[in-house]
Amino acid sequence: MNRKLKQSLEDFCAMTHLSGALFDIDATCLGVAGNNPVIPADAQRWVDSFSHSPSKQHEVLMYDGAISVVCHIDMNAPNHGYGVFWGIPLPPSGDNSLVSLLCTMFQSLVHVQRCALKPLLPNVLQYSRRIQLVIKELEANIEEPVELETLARLASLQKNSLCRLFKQETGYCISEYRNRLRIQVGARLLSDPSLSVLDISVSCGFSDQAYFSRVFRNMLGNSPQEYRRTIPAYCTEYVNKKSAS
Known part of the structure; x- marks a missing residue:
């Protein structure tokens, strides 16, 4: 088993x-x-x-x-x-x-x-409240960039202080964390065969499909197209049924 x-x-x-x-x-x-x-x-x-x-x-x-x-x-x-x-x-x-x-x-x-994907990021509950607020804002704005000034204001910190604290707690700089978050969402969306790779890249905030594919390969070891072919059929069937309902 x-x-x-x-x-x-x-x-x-x-x-x-x-x-x-x-x-x-x-x-x-x-x-x-x-x-x-x-x-x-x-x-x-x-x-x-x-x-x-x-x-x-x-x-x-x-x-x-x-x-x-x-x-x-x-x-x-x-x-x-x-x-x-x-x-x-x-x-x-x-x-x-x-x-x-x-x-x-x-x-x-x-x-x-x-069909659950292996997460690219750990559970946010392990971070301080300030960092959780920043991550929540990043998650809510997957498709659009968020200004560092906006994130710093949410965390009640200076921009440099926020960057240091974010890296200290998560192990990633903010831009890298945002890309990992976007790729994690993209990998999940690839389970839906009705969405093209271009649609997914745009939904994840990448204006350039080639850049999306390059970042995806760097993080997961496969291109989006290759990764999609590894998804078991029963997972895509499940996504279709949930979408239809």
């Missing part, structure tokens, strides 16, 4: 207080998570039976006085395997169809974590 899939299972079980396991298409267990890591004795049989019903979105079963469910890891790619979750309390209404919401939540989490 790859790291992102393992993380999705662990996060889902922690958030829902359930226990679960992932299986491949041959009904072999890939990993377990949750407070009760003892897999139900019939789980493998449930998965095998479910795998022969490709039109089903999920299957609800009763086990040990609670609900269990089998579902696809990815509804659009049945060969990605299956999830089994147990210990689900019976709804007071008796409506077991509510379990489908748990399956949808799990599948969405898998998509998000599979």
Whole structure:
């Protein structure tokens, strides 16, 4: 089981207080998570039976006085395997169809974590309030340059003092940080096949596509076009569905 899939299972079980396991298409267990890591004795049989019903979105079963469910890891790619979750309390209404919401939540989490990009910048919460204000202003103005004077005023510092403090806390000068922020946004936008590289470069504040491509390659090791070809199909499908909704 790859790291992102393992993380999705662990996060889902922690958030829902359930226990679960992932299986491949041959009904072999890939990993377990949750407070009760003892897999139900019939789980493998449930998965095998479910795998022969490709039109089903999920299957609800009763086990040990609670609900269990089998579902696809990815509804659009049945060969990605299956999830089994147990210990689900019976709804007071008796409506077991509510379990489908748990399956949808799990599948969405898998998509998000599979397609998450490795950040080019650390979490801003580790910085001082002044630097956080500056970064927030840079994030809000990805497409347009922000004057150093404006940033200094936000931080209540002289321009030279701001530059020193910014470099001290982040490890980058302001212009370099801004470029990394723009490339991080650009990499995410490349998941949307409806956007051209030119559209993305303009959206990220680069008036010159060639300059955008050069900075992109320097930071990520590939051109935007090469990087786009490495994005798994299920990630672009997910972006399209979110855009359509």
